[in-house]
Amino acid sequence: MTIKKTYGAYCLDLDGTIYRGTEPVEEAAAFVKRLQLKEIEPYFVTNNASMTQQQLKAKLAGFGIDAKKERIMSSAIAAAKYIKRWYSERSVYMIGSDGLDQALRQEGIERVEEDAGIVLMGIDRNITYEKLAAACLEIRKGAVFLSTNQDLAFPSEKGFLPGNGAFTALVAASTDVDPVYIGKPEIHMLDAIQYESGLEKSEMVMIGDNYDTDIQAGIRFGIDTIHVNTGVTRMETVLEKEQPPSFAIENLKFWEV
Template identity: 85%
Template sequence: MKTKKEYQTYCLDLDGTVYRGTEAVEEAAGFVQRLLQKGIEPFFVTNNASMTQQQLKDKMAGFGITAKKERIMSSAIAAAKYIKRWYPGRTVYMIGSDGLDQALRQEGVERVQEKADIVLMGIDRNITYDKLATACLEIRNGAVFLSTNQDLAFPSEKGFLPGNGAFTTLVSSSADVDPVYIGKPEIHMLEAIQHEYGFEKSQMVMIGDNYDTDIQAGIHFGIDTIHVNTGVSRMETVLEKKQVPSFVIENLGFWEV
């Protein structure tokens, strides 16, 4: 395990790190405050594709955290940027919610209802058979298959509900094509941040509670990682992994900036 070090670019996961569902993670606001006092504007990196940057900013504000909209990298934003960068001018058939809809508008990506170059899936609580059927048909007709994230389930007050990864699995199994996932543990969100701002990887760190998404994304991208024990993965379990994070802390209060 390395010793503590200073970074220029802090990438913070949201759920489990900054908040837990509708509750704040107590130590997060102070941590962000300390970063801002040092002149460091952090990035917020979330697999959430249903909320817009504004909605996420407002949610954090409710927990006393000041976030700049353009520093919020959701899997929806990253997907739209990915399409603009790698498939410029191509049309998209989208399944998703406000967050994905607005991200595509923001990047000027054209949406179509048929003959799409790309099928892009994000969570959609108003999903229908026809939407899923269209996705399958378009992919079978050769459309590129992208999905915001592979989360199979997410917690709610009722229990674990099916996530976008489960719906993506439906389309993938039926159309017999594997998707490209944008969200963590894939590196696309971190890569988008680095690409846009020209950061050095050695100056970047990914902080999160989930070993399988947050920490894996950081490790795959080749940057330092900090695991916080405030969410999904327990510290003991994380320490038993073959590839441990650069740092393991109880919560963000333990990190001196």
């Protein structure tokens, strides 16, 4: 049995949905191909802020998926678009990696080291005391505090390493100011897709494996959600939620386009 409902924007999570670590989820790769045969280009929606769109496109290509670069919505891209849309006059003090830096460049946003209108945090493997201190000082002087995502930890071959959410928690604890998070479960990535596509919410669907991030983002934004049983949250857990997804399927083989 398959389900068939057609959308204008299919917003696909990456890790756990399109691939698992270094392995593709075959049914998802095939689903993307089926969409593209019908000339529908899906969106790829990831909390990752360290990689550029080009790097993410290359990663997807390694799994046999031909993603349109401009359809890749990372939390870095969404952060830059958020700043451009809501704070176009403000300069940014940034902690982060290439992905975030390039996202700001793409939107023509000025980076400064002092007297910033916005502090924007993303994961930075070259973090220093001075960078964190500068973020705290700028926020205390009144800068708006944004962070790409609240991921507290992420898996590595060594075990779980601290994620951007943990570094953001440091700055929030020290300044007693809570940030606006851009990534899932917040709605800003989906909002950016709607804003640029001009679609109605009824024409959008968020597809993902993680109830607390992917499905929550879709629910909060008020669009349809499809849970796939290929990653973090088990289907039986999802079905017991007070707010279940619109649809729950084993994998994307069960979704007709």
